[in-house]
Amino acid sequence: MGVREFDVFVIGTGTAGKIVATNCAAEGLKVAIADNREFGGTCANRGCDPKKVLFGLTEILDRAEKMKGKGITKMPEVSWEDLMAFKETFTSAIPAATENDLEELEIEMYHQSPIFLDENTLSVEGKTVKAKKIVIATGNKPMPLNIPGEEHALISDDFLELKELPDTMMFIGAGYIGMEFAHIAARMGVKVTVVEFAPRILTNFDEDMVAHLQKASEDLGINFIFNAEVFEVEKLRKNYRVKAKQAGKEIEVKAEMVFNTAGRVPSIEELDLEKGNVAFSKQGIEVNEHLQNTTNKSVYACGDVAASAGLPLTPLSSKEGQIVSANIINKNNPGKASYAPQPSVVFTLPNLASVGLSEEDAKKDYEIRVENKRVSDWFNAKRINEKVYAYKTIVDTKTGKILGAHLVGPEAAEVINLFAMAMAAEMDCEAVRNVIFGYPTWGNDIQGML
Structure with missing residues (x-):
């Protein structure tokens, strides 16, 4: 042929x-x-x-x-x-x-x-x-775990095809996927443990906002084991035993199901x-x-x-x-890749969302104003009895333009899009505050965050 x-x-x-x-x-x-x-x-x-x-x-x-x-x-x-x-x-x-x-x-x-x-x-x-x-x-x-027994660790594909839930479940890795599935499982009654190599969850996100989500996750019943390097997964009769090194010591944790959520x-x-x-x-x-x-x-x-x-x-x-x-x-007129501000969302409850620069990165090139507040007393949170609602906004003091926004709350996944739109349009804080939003809505809250 x-x-x-x-x-x-x-x-x-x-x-x-x-x-x-x-x-x-x-x-x-x-x-x-x-x-x-x-x-x-x-x-x-x-x-x-x-x-x-x-x-x-x-x-x-x-x-x-x-x-x-x-x-x-x-x-x-x-x-x-x-x-x-x-x-x-x-x-x-x-x-x-x-x-x-x-x-x-x-x-x-x-x-x-x-x-x-x-x-x-x-x-x-x-x-x-x-x-x-x-x-x-x-x-x-x-990402492969490259450890003995890694074939016993399921992946996200498997979670989405589970016929039934076990009583206990463990996630190796506290990134997007690990945290999202841990929240789903925990709310469905599973006893969840998350083992993470780093000292906290979601290391790519703002540490202040992550702290709120981590506490909310613990309140949900999720057990975290940090600074732990997993080196083996062992199959037992009913459970799996995960072995890890933490502070120079070996620790063991058991669960009916183990998931590799260490990254992609x-x-x-x-x-x-x-x-x-x-x-x-x-x-x-x-x-x-x-x-x-x-x-x-x-x-x-x-x-x-x-x-x-x-x-x-x-x-x-x-x-x-x-x-x-x-x-x-159109090979004779090639276009270039350009990127508007890119929002990221972790679909836990509360949501964690971010767009633009971190506080640390913004300080390198700009004179900035930072607002970092927990606002669970605002109307939108109080009306649904939500205790976790916080934001951090970073603004260029010279131009008044938004450099970054970091949110944790029930509708952070939606609200972050308004920040992304304002940043893409290069609106300054005054321009955002002059917009007439529907009230009382979560979107209207962004005016109070600037």
Whole structure:
């Protein structure tokens, strides 16, 4: 069988990869796409979307708990089985729908991870293909623990497919995924332990806001073990025993289920990038301002796998996919990747959210005014009996513009978007305060935070 030739070959069918493939095919280019998992990518199949569905029920439980004796007389009964069936209504149709969309545009599909043979040649499904442009959009995957017994540790994919919940559960790692799933499990009645190498949770977020969330998590019943380096997972008859070193001593913790939530890394090891002369690092595929690989100009990367200035977030993947497809289609007028302020959210209860600079980073280049307050006495928190509501805002004293905002509270995930919008529009504090917001709403609170 002869070598198949394409204008564009996309590796990865998530948000970024699908955008590149469909945009290029719509312009008449001959396109192929490959994935070694179900089509549709992480976010829709086994990431942010199904996680948010499970989170939705815990919002109800949290609100009901806080309103006991204030109108709620009995907590609602919950069914994990029913919740998971509801989750399936969001995810089950994604792979087939994705393939149908691609088929309509006559995009050739491969169900395997390709490997590079040279700069423009790939091997996939036992076939050799050549492409003028190759786009890597393979995303991230769980970081291996590289310890004895790591095969016993489940990952986030497994959590989202659990048929039933155990009595006890342990998470190795207190980042986004570990904290979000720990909160879901704890609110569903599971006794949760989180083991973390660092001295606190969520080290990428503002320490002051994180302290509020950590205390709220402990009040929820989550047990934290910090400064602990896990070195083995051992299978027992019913439980798993996790061994770790802490302060020079060995400690042991048992649970019925153990999850590796130690972080995520670029999904690139299967691609044989060296054969394709594709530069890469621990951060992912090395790219220039056009999202083009620095050593193989036939290769582009977008989404979580790209070592770009974009955070590993679905909206950023979408924007990078648009940039890459535009640069392939309009190769004589390449566009540059530019990024508006990028908000990050941890979907715990309360939410933790951040956009812009940290206080420490802002001090390096600006004269700043910082407000750091706990405002659980504000109306929006009091009306739902919420005890955890705080903010830190960082403002340039010369221009009055917002440099950073860090929030913890029930609706921080939504409110942070208003800060991001104000920052993207380069509004100063006075301009924000002059906006007429609906009242009483959470969004209106941002005026009091500036």
